[in-house]
Structure formats: structure tokens, C-alpha cells
Amino acid sequence: MKIFLFLAAYLMELTNTSLFYRKSGNGPHPVILLHGFGQEHTVFDSWLTALEANHTVYAFDHYYHGQSTREDSPLSIAQWKHQFEDFLLREDITKFSIVGFSLGGRFALVTTTLFPERINRLILIAPDGIFRSIWFRVATSAPGNPLFKYLMLHPDRFNTLLNVFKQLGITSSAMVRFAQKELQGKDNRKRVYRTWTYFKPIQLPISTVAKVINQHRIQTHLILGTLDTIIPPDKIIPKTTKIRTLETHKLPYKHHHMIEASKTLVPSLLSGEFFD
Incomplete structure (x- = not known):
């Protein structure tokens, strides 16, 4: 069977x-x-x-x-x-x-x-x-991946989190602008999730x-x-x-x-x- x-x-x-x-x-x-x-x-x-x-x-x-x-x-x-x-x-x-x-x-x-x-x-x-950036490691980890998926489904929450990271100096303004640009639209966010999650084994x-x-x-x-x-x-x-x-x-x-x-x-x- x-x-x-x-x-x-x-x-x-x-x-x-x-x-x-x-x-x-x-x-x-x-x-x-x-x-x-x-x-x-x-x-x-x-x-x-x-x-x-x-x-x-x-x-x-x-x-x-x-x-x-x-x-x-x-x-x-x-x-x-x-x-x-x-x-x-x-x-x-x-x-x-x-x-x-x-x-x-x-x-x-x-x-x-x-x-x-x-x-x-x-x-x-x-x-x-x-x-492997810290963001990739967290987003593709067992505990982090469900949160990553949630944020891709809720872009307002994700943008809020990005701005917090920017204010705390955890990530650069250039990286924030890049992420916000690449994650415009549901299809792009879905592609990001698929790419990071499903291509991880070939790294x-x-x-x-x-x-x-x-x-x-x-x-x-x-x-x-x-x-x-x-x-x-x-x-x-x-x-x-x-x-x-x-x-x-x-x-x-x-x-x-x-x-x-x-x-x-x-x-x-x-x-x-x-x-x-």
C-alpha cells in the first residue's frame, strides 16, 4: 500500500x-x-x-x-x-x-x-x-515558517513589522524598500513564500x-x-x-x-x- x-x-x-x-x-x-x-x-x-x-x-x-x-x-x-x-x-x-x-x-x-x-x-x-540571511533562516525554520506564511497572507501586518525593524535598526531602509516593492500584490507574496519555502532543500x-x-x-x-x-x-x-x-x-x-x-x-x- x-x-x-x-x-x-x-x-x-x-x-x-x-x-x-x-x-x-x-x-x-x-x-x-x-x-x-x-x-x-x-x-x-x-x-x-x-x-x-x-x-x-x-x-x-x-x-x-x-x-x-x-x-x-x-x-x-x-x-x-x-x-x-x-x-x-x-x-x-x-x-x-x-x-x-x-x-x-x-x-x-x-x-x-x-x-x-x-x-x-x-x-x-x-x-x-x-x-543564508537571518531572515531566510527564520522564515524557513519549523517554528518560523507558519508565521512567514501568515505575514504573506496579511501584508498590512508585514509592513508594520518591517517598519518596526527599520526603526530599531534591525534592517536597512534599502532592504525595507526592496521588500515592500517585491511584495506588492498577492501573486508576488505567494511566489516569495513558495520560493523561500520549497527551494530551501536545494541550497x-x-x-x-x-x-x-x-x-x-x-x-x-x-x-x-x-x-x-x-x-x-x-x-x-x-x-x-x-x-x-x-x-x-x-x-x-x-x-x-x-x-x-x-x-x-x-x-x-x-x-x-x-x-x-
Whole structure:
């Protein structure tokens, strides 16, 4: 009976899961683009002209974003591996590079650990998944998650709490403005809850990721914004020192400007990575 219920649940999840991506270009080198929270694959449109000459570009929508769908439940590493393996088989991809911005950085990191022998180059732009803020730890903890859900359903209470934190100096004015902007509308608040709660299992310790990257000598680039208060460089850089193949680039931009700011840098970092 238990086996039957397990199989039924598994088949139900497969039925309700759709991982959307748009393929463009016809270059010899596949590159995966993974966007940030609240975005869709189209956020990379300004990159395509520079990339398509030498790459076949696969721009994804994360689950709960754009055209990708999934049931409301935690996403395990095994489930993500299964979905991504299906994609690689369908597109007949042997090796690829992967670029992740913000939330996409978390997916890029776990994908790299799952398929290290197939990664040509890893590029992380203001990435999530390297450090866990106190807010993330509280919101996704067993006691904190029900409160997090309640606040997402009652935005007036959440805004009041934010203002209290601001007055007490617990959080910055910039972070308050960011949270209030991102949480406008019921759909956005629902997406925040789903993203933080259901993607928690795929955030690996950076020490684990570093060991895999070093073992396979994966060339890794980290692009950070010196004006970024969402993914501040001083929180990221100390945690990445053990990655021996890492090269760090700093750009004078805020978080939401980083994709546009990186559109000429990323193609240059991808060039020259392939050897016969």
C-alpha cells in the first residue's frame, strides 16, 4: 500500500510539473541562463545578440515563475536532477556552461554539483545560495515558517513589522524598500513564500560546492555589484575563498541592474573556454 501511494504521488508530481525554457541561436556551445526571483527567461533578451553567434542559448523559467509550473511542495535535489537530466537528454547536450543571477545562482550551484563533469564554465551573478540571511533562516525554520506564511497572507501586518525593524535598526531602509516593492500584490507574496519555502532543500553548503568545483577544476566567475544591498559582496567573498578556480569581478551597480550591467562581460568570460 505504501509503495502504491508513493508511486501515485510521484506520478502526480510529474503530471503537474512543467519546466519551461526557450532555445535560441545555433552556436556549437550550449549555455544555460537562469534568472532571478520575480523574473522570467525574457530578462536575458538583451544578451542574445552577443551570445547566439557562438552558443545555443537555453533561457529557463524557474518553477513558480513564467511558464514553469510545479505543485506546492519542497523541491528535492533528486527531483531537480531528474528534471534537468530530462532536459539534457531531450536536447542531446553533453557539456554546457551555466549562468545564474540571484535565485538562478542557487540553481546553478546545485546543478554544477550534480553534473560537474559536464560543466564547461560556471558564472554566478550576485548569486543567492552562498550565504543564508537571518531572515531566510527564520522564515524557513519549523517554528518560523507558519508565521512567514501568515505575514504573506496579511501584508498590512508585514509592513508594520518591517517598519518596526527599520526603526530599531534591525534592517536597512534599502532592504525595507526592496521588500515592500517585491511584495506588492498577492501573486508576488505567494511566489516569495513558495520560493523561500520549497527551494530551501536545494541550497547546499558552499563548502560542498567548493569541493566539487575544485575536484573537477571548473572555471568559475563571480560577478558582484559594489552597490548591491541584497547580495552584498562582503557577505559573499569571504565564503568563496576556498574555490581555487574562482575569478571575482566587481561592477558599480545595484542588484536589479546586474543583468544589464553584465551583458558584455558574460560573453567575454564564456569565450575561449573550449578546447579541442
